[in-house]
Amino acid sequence: MQAGAYNPQQQLPNLTQQINSLSINGQPQQGPGQVKQPPPGPPQLFPQQGLQSNVQQPPQFQPAPGPGYRPPQQPQPVPGGFPPQIQSQHPFPPQSAGQPPQANGYAPQPQQQSYPPQQPQPQAGPPHLGPPGPGGYGVQSPPQPGGYMGPPNAGYPPQPQQPIQGQPQGANYFTGPPVAGPPGPGAPAPGQYGMPLAPGQYPRPPGPGGYQPNLPHAPSGPGVPQYPGMPGAGAAAGTKRLDPDQMPSAIGVMQEDQQSRGGVFQTNQRGLLPPLVTTKFLVEDHGNASPRFVRSTMYSIPAQPDMLKQTAVPFAIVVNPLDNPARDEQPISCVDLGPMGPVRCIRCKAYMSPLMQFIDGGRRFQCLLCKATTEVPPEYFQHLDHQGQRVDKWERPELCKGTYEFVATMEYCRNNALPKEPAFIFVLDVSYNNVKSGLVNLLCSHMKSLLENLPSHTPVGFITYNSKVHFYNIDSSLAQPQMVIVPDVADMFMPLLKGFLVPRAEAINAIDNLMNQIPAMFHDTKETDAVLGPAVQAGMEALKASERVGKLLLFHSTLPSSDLAPGKLKNREGDRRLLGTDKEKTVLTPQNTYYNNLGQECVGAGVAVELYLFNNAYIDVATIGQVARLTGGAVNKYQYFQADIDGPRIIGDLAYHLSRPVGFDAVMRVRTSTGVRPTDFHGHFLMQNTTDVELGAIDAGKAIAVEIKHDDKLTEDEGVFIQIALLYTTIFGQRRLRLHNLALNTCGQMADLYRNCELDTIINFLAKQAVSKSIDSTPQAIKEGVIARCAQMLATYRKQCANPSMPGQLILPECLKLLPLYVNCVLKNDAVAGTQELTPDDRSWMMYNLMTMGVGQTVHYFYPKLIPVSGPTAQLDNPLPIRCSRDKLSEDSAYILETGIYLFLWIGASVNPDWLQNIFGVSNLAQLNVEPITELPDVNSDESLRLRGFIRTLRTERQRHMRLTVVRQRDKMELVMNRFLVEDRTSDGHPSYVDFLCHMHKEIRGLLNQ
């Protein structure tokens, strides 16, 4: 079946969101009680100063406009509890040899290096993770626009087979170039697929649980399908149609991995390839960090830089430093060494870990990262046993675990003072848009329940703004909350020294009161201006004044365009036509440096900014999003917001956000063993030097990708060691260090690299790199670069590692057999390739989203989950996804399609009327008005309960209240959903999986013939 035609006139956001046409009355209204305040003079409180107060006894509070929202759901830990199973054994003989990753023109950061390691120097100033260790690294330069994220992954079933010397583990994956002709003679050799099949064996559907990689191979020439747009494409390609079911299947790979690697994963071996990120498994930490915290693109690193370069496989890690262990896994231990503080290597300042080897009867230890020897502090001394291990090794997490925490001492704290509890400040735009859409009312009516997601002692504060900025005194001793206005937004200062930040439990009544008053005060506002920059500054000044770090949650609706406030922006939406062209960077980069500078200032004060945008028009996400990007925050967008329709979404998202573990005022540092070093970083943070990743805050849902490069050849058999240290303040105000240690193998055989690749992580990294490049390259160059790199990965394998075979065969390494599929998904993804069908704001938003995604998120962002939810095959308690193609949708069924951002329910035209009745309470599909539906109706049936429960589970797993879009077969919304059926060709010219695989084959053959 052909993917439906996509109408470029229809924008995704316009279709997925109800457009609310607002007639905006632009008459500014003189706000009551505005008083010119002298700059940093003493604050003037209205009542005391005899000024007119804005805070009056509010009219009776109106209940929230949002009809019947449920209380936000508490996110729950990822369902864990898998039956422990025997983990499959993977022989990973240590090997050596290697080459540095190909510098395919990625990495937008300047590299500075100073190697070899320097002696530590006394640290002055703010807490860092320690004096610069060995090596300086290339870094994302601070005020750069756009930091972004990565792709989904697929699976690589580790090949159980013992590798033949010099051969890739029996995983020559073959998908012969698509040919419909009769297969040639011969059968696949064991461990190597892709040999021509015996007649009669072809075609063969994928076997259950795994793809049968047998395809007839075609001699090159007429039978080989061509990539659309390639010379010769067309007739030849069209006549012989490849069976997509013969292509490697992401679903098959995932299911196979679940079967072979589900259960317990013990991290007791160096360089052990973890199960796929999609596999449900339990981790036992035996000295290496769990793959939930850090994944590497490869677990066997070539000792020779040239070898790595030749393969073009990137060497990178993707870190979720603050993620939690799954339920049923051991919690992370916290070690308190008292006033002594964490024990560290004298030279590179690495922290005590299983990577330190004790010598000299336990009096000294040698660091595996830099090889320096350090004296053991007397209070930390312990005797060694007959094997040279400290006798207390198994009692100390820092000696036997991959991940653990230290309580940090004063010297790790800002201004050498123990931190106070971090605060949350809600900064609410109360201009016309937000009032009219119902947002102000909605937030205020849910504030009390939202705040219950925070610890009772966490200080909270409230600011509102339009063309002025208003602070609120919520001191519980006051009869009423008081408002203080700062009208001179060009010179922001904090007018309230007391009563602004109050522990949320203590202020509960005052907050209630205030939340009743705010909607009443602004319900008839005519103000259309909202000063974004000064509002951020106000929150930052408030935190500074109280000597706390914290987070600003900003709810903003319009392009900052006031002449009177700093940060004025011009409307660039007219440049939308530039998207997808060589000039697109002009709309994807910030139009001025104001928001970058503001972001830097916030990080300096330990402040993170989370942006929640409720725009009805262009708002310049590329520019204002910088303040979130640089502080470690996120950009959340709710265009055309209407409280009665989108209310549950924002309230759900906020509840997830507030209940997620978060680290404040953080610095992350990656140390590696000699011979390699981190060079480029991708994510949301600020880097002002080459080593320290600074974050106003980082939460459990955010990841940082780090590229690592050789700067020397490595020693064979020795391994590569990585230590990631995150210094942060907990929500309770405790300063801590979280350590993740990972030991990788080194190898001398290229085949070992290919056998130990992590495709999902490779895709995550390549996509982030592609997005980072979109600010200084062209879409065409980026696309060609990605394709060329992937072709090189596969061609080098074919040339150097695979068994000899017919030149017309496509042979894929087992771990990378989904590489063509996933690369095609990346290249058609809106974050990487969004063109004029998107608005510049949506494109920028997608780019920001991608940059903080972990590997678990990018998998389904690039290859969406498509799950049957009606009929006998629906198993909602143990859902079985199917291939993401229109051909897999059956007219008599219904399906959920989910990407982590979007959630569709597709209903076939001949769906069972009973199902319809049970889910929607109607018996005829034509009777169903799907447009206003964003939540399933509350129908009292088992099927309805199960499906609603399933959607809730998906949202909880994603920590995002994805809006539900219901699509009937042949509705126009199908055109939108079709874009997410990523195996199909899109109407705007992106190739199908089959087309792209053929194109890759051609590219590979081109390289092999050189």
Ligand SMILES: [Zn+2]
């Ligand atoms: Zn060291």
